[in-house]
Amino acid sequence: MRDDAIVFDNVSKFYGEVLGVNRVHLAVPPGITSLVGPNGSGKTTLMNLMTGLVRPSQGRIRVLGVRSDDPERLGRLVGYCTQFDSFPRGFTGRELLYGYLRVHGLDARAAGERTDRAIERVGMTAASTRKVAGYSKGMRQRIKLAQALCHDAKVLVLDEPLNGLDPMARSEVIALFRDLATEGRHVIISSHILHEVDMISDQVVLLHEGYVVAEGSIRSVRGEMAEHPIQILIRCDRPAALASRVFEVDSVVEARIDEARGGLLVKTKDAERFYLAFNRIVLENGVKVEAVTPADEDVDAVYGYLIGGSGDQT
């Protein structure tokens, strides 16, 4: 098994009769990985499994070579920002983190320093001496993030970490995720906000009803879906003229003016061949092109294709 990845080897989890996840084979490399799927698809179960909070009914999990049922070693590797919006009662944000680090076995000084560093990193210094019970949703989210970060974990598992954050905080936290990934850490995120998942993920794991339906970078997952022609949106000064010429390319199966998106929407079975031919057509016709963007190379579209286009994305 790989020691630089989070490896699920034929893992299933059942809660009595209810399926959590089934026959999961995964190897999550460093970087930002997003778990995507609707409620009940198994995202939190996967996260709970890799953090040792629940045990697999079948199969094995290793986090950077450490078994998930070895809390003594796993707890040092993994920081988990859970979805549970609950904390031990009566503590301030600072006391919560400090107490947590003392249970890690750190002495008072080291625990104090790390607490302050983590609190500063999530921008909670001013509110850290207030009781957690009085925190807003966003503040609670930040203190949970600080808890996940404070012991310098190599693997960060973050369940809906952007929930409750205002746009400014969201962009700060996303920048923090990028920094952490750049440092070589594994950052596992589940999020309902798909365009943010698109923006920040190095790879995605798409889940549906407890099964992993696809994994990898969005582009590679999308590229493997041969039955769905790739959609490309072209914004230019003469879309109609361009539309009449793109059919010269064999791989193009459809081209139409998309009023809503303000451009020409082309569907092609081979994007590479299309782009080569497209350059020639543009030059020959003197079309001024504003933008060429993949129209369905995002998590939303890919997930829709994979599960039959239900559109019920989370």
Add this chain to the structure above:
Amino acid sequence: MNPERLAQVRGILRLELRKGLLGRRALPVYFLGLLPILPVFVFLVVSTFLGGPPEEFRGAGGAHLFFIALFQFILRFVLFFGCVWIFMNLFRGEVLDRSLHYYFLTPIRREVLVAGKYLAAWLTATAVFGGSTAVCYVAIHGYLGGGSSALAPSVVAVLLQYLGVVALGCLGYGAVFLVVGLFLRSLIVPAFAIFTWESLNTFLPAFLKKVSVVFYLQGLIPLPPPDGPISILAEPVSLWIALPGILLFTALTLVAAGLRIRKVEIAYSSD
């Protein structure tokens, strides 16, 4: 135990003592701790207004007599239900508060977590109920036996023995209720079932008496209560059997709790 694990246990003790002594869940414990002080206070006030205590309660002998009865209440009711509340909620309370993951995410062996939480709970219970016992004892002896008699070495020695019984009671009952809290979801039914069993101890056959915590504790009480007319007598156990017996029983139940906690999963909800 290696230094790191000791540091982890200290970390747990810090958090748990604070929760146990200063948290919201401490209120019923303090209420139970005050319960035996209340009748003592009432007795002292009423006696003072009536011109002094009844004849049979005067002097050191009277003080002992009064405390023998009171300590049965402390042991069989206050300490019992105090331990029910403290120890059954050690893990069950965390699940209800949805805060057990806070500990489960730390790099600590689950067995060490059990030991740390149990130790903190035992210290809490012993401090509150031992404190309550000491207050009652000193007040009774100070009033009935005269102010100076409460500090007489022989009186203090007896108090220390009572406190030892309280500490052992918390140890034994704590172990029972820790395990019950880990294995069973309901708190009320097992607590009252065990309460009934412990209360009926006096009337049980000699061999069944031994399957209870209170039997071993009664043998250690410095001034045990007289047996009633319908109680079934059994040879009281000596300190050298009772003490290792309770310690061994505690160790075995902690092992059972450790095995159980390994399998506990966080299941407040599923996604």
